[in-house]
Amino acid sequence: MSLSTFFRGAALAVAALALGCSAASAAEAVKLNDKQRAKGIAEAPALLMTAGVPCEPADAYYVGESTQKGADGKTVKFQVTEVACKAGIGYILNKNTVTNAVEKFNCTQAFSQNAANNKQIKCNLPANEKHYTWLTPLVQQYDAACTVSNARWMGTVTEQKFDRYEAACEGRAGVVLDVPYADSATKLTFSNCLAVKGNSACQYTTQEQAVQSLQAPAKQAQAACTVEKARWIGRVTSDGHDFFEIGCAGRPGFILQTTTALKYVANFGCDKAGTLGPCQYTDAASLSAEARAEYSQKLKAAGITCTVTEYNLIGTETATKRDLVEFKCPEQKLGLAAFIPNTGSTAKFEAMDCFTMISRRKECGFVPRATLDQHLNTLIKAAKKDCEIQEVTYLGRGDDDTALVEIACTNKRGYVGAVAKARTGFEEVVSCSIAKSRKYPIQCEIPGNGTYVPPAGGSND
Template sequence: MSLSSFFKGVAFLAAFSLSAGAAMAQEAPKLNEKQRAKGIADAPAMIKGAGVPCDPADAYYIGESTTKTADGKTVKIQVVEVTCKAGGGYILDKNPSSGVVEQRNCTQAFSQNAANTKQIKCVLPGNKEHYAWLTPLVKPYDATCTVEKARWLGQIAEQKTNRYEYGCQGSAGGLIDVPYAPNTNAPNFINCLIAKGNSACSYTTAEQATQRLQPIAKQAKASCVVEKARWLARDTDKNADYYEIGCAGQPGFIVQTSPALVYQATFDCSQAKAIGGCQYTDASQAQAGAREAYANRLKVTGLPCTVSDYTVLGVENAGLKRELVEYKCPEQKWGLAVFLPPAGSAAKAEVMDCFTMVARRQTCGYVPKSALDQQMDVLIKGAKKDCDVQQVNYLGRGDADSVLVEIACTNKRGYVGAVSKSRAGFDDVVACTIAKNRKYPIQCEIPGNGTYVPPAGATND
């Protein structure tokens, strides 16, 4: 698993770069119709110059301020606030000499004013709820949220996004990274359990953030009442987050979700070492409980197996979504691996030994390939005698659970055959030359295999 810290490479602005508003007085200007009329007249050109998406509904000319250019000259800046018919409002700063218009939205201005009351904040009635523009952006990630407060946390320049924290009416909020031009990516939601340091949530309690995972935990295990939760890691290759869930009165587990908190998969704590392990559930207890659970699931196959260990090898990416589980038990000499269907599925379990697993290009952990090759040496000697196995090529699964193999001998003899279901002999085995002459569906593929030249009068069978 390729895991990386979520905030790796993220650089927040340590200090906000403010325009002319920094020099304005703390008191908001008293609204008058002349300044409103001038603001309405100036707004369209300033909106166009700033490049912000805004169809103006109201505007107000705040006044002039001064700032110094890079060469030390003092220039006047014209400052206008606008309210947009859709989306948030803005404060626009225009440098008449250069024509450059800088902008910050009202949520950013509100946050800067909260940190330093000398900063301008939006005062038009239409901008009073400066955070309302975030609600439609948040809905795809949190359908129940109506944003009731928000603050600007800073700009992530390398990602061309602004980061905001939002609070919801009666429920947990979160963080959202909103792209700015020329970035056209979708906004990125961040759960408060992930947010740390300067980005830690202040509108959402740890309990609220934890309870946000309750519906996901129910999908993983219906009986779990979430008591604790924490974010473990993000797998950037899978675009997945991993959370530990602590359940009231029973062992917890790990859930895998999308970054937008859509449930994907469940893992028990015995499988969590690679991503930091569980803190809310004893690992040895989890291992014993999980082993018992997987042993019980194996009963559907009817195979004898006293399970001493098991390994979940993966989950089918499509179709039946069955888990591939390898079991260790003394009754199954050649190993046991089973495709187990999920609970409630009508799919059937599929049983394989390690001969079949290797033929399907999947290795076993409890029965090494070397042990399988040794058995092939025993079987070929029983069938052809004059063969010390040099190499075995497992070709696939044949009829009646046979395994198709190619065997290369040290004396250049070579054979293809079907190992019987019992793995105690061959259903059929022929020399490479015979398989070729008779155009068998399986052929010798190992370079040089079957090139043995028999003495005069003998056959290469």
């Protein structure tokens, strides 16, 4: 994963869902009786079918009537029925007596609305008392040891078709989960309680529990680390990966990369945090000094002279497990970057200057393009004395690490060439007209380039 694709962001905004029913509130507590239960059981199958709820009713209860004003200001009556399903969650069903349409909301939603406002309806059937048990198999995809002991509904995101819940786990950290509608393309998604703030902040899980939930993946990263502190940094939504800073007891911390279900993916030190940093729990400055010395030694071992004064971790090449690091050092005037294998990688160390970097479509940060252009100006004057560079296009990388370029001169002369690997001259440089006549694979494309008109008897080559 390239760290440049890293996405920072807080939890999704959640819009509250109006349940649209205030019948049978806590102030009008439901008294279960056989007549209303019989009516509910008799009507439940048809109501469930109309509402599109996949539920085989185990019990049902006709709660009563509710009234609500429609958009036209007219009062509409609703018949309210509670249903307990043989498997899964129970529901409150509202039947519009005018249109016969049936609205539905589940018992966890009802419980949450009632907790916020006791005038709102809640489920009362004995089978619906533990309204949260339906979440256990879902949450166990995140934490196999979790038995959900409570839950609350926090709202819905209609556009993306999911509901957000917080689930409490018995004796351990809970989680926030986004549960998609049946017809939604959105996937079931989990968020550690460290990652949610504001309206989505956890109520059932403490900060300490959330931190401790990272012990297992942190141990996979560094066995000697006992997690003392942790914070969520952000999520790469396209990969489904979360990033946390881990503070270890008595030793330097690191950045931990996991799936949203807290499965270990990768880790890297605070000195390599790049755009994710700086670390808050580890003295990254001292680590950086150590890293500079370590990098200088690695470069020396590769036969490269570079006293590292600064460095930048550009990203990690996933396939080869190599870090791409750019270095600032006085000895390398044309810049230096290197692919450095991480532990366990069988790939080779590979160094390059900024000409190669730009040929690979990645510009250096410590050496500006203007420095490369100026160096080319010196080289082209040595090869073609009548050229003062006006514009350069870097076309790509040629054989033996040559840099393919197009040069436009201020006098309308133009050239394409291959800058030698040593960057002391050109392996070949020809005019735009020659490149065209010989059908070279690289051609002049800068508008107006090579349009120099020589005097009588002169040459444009």
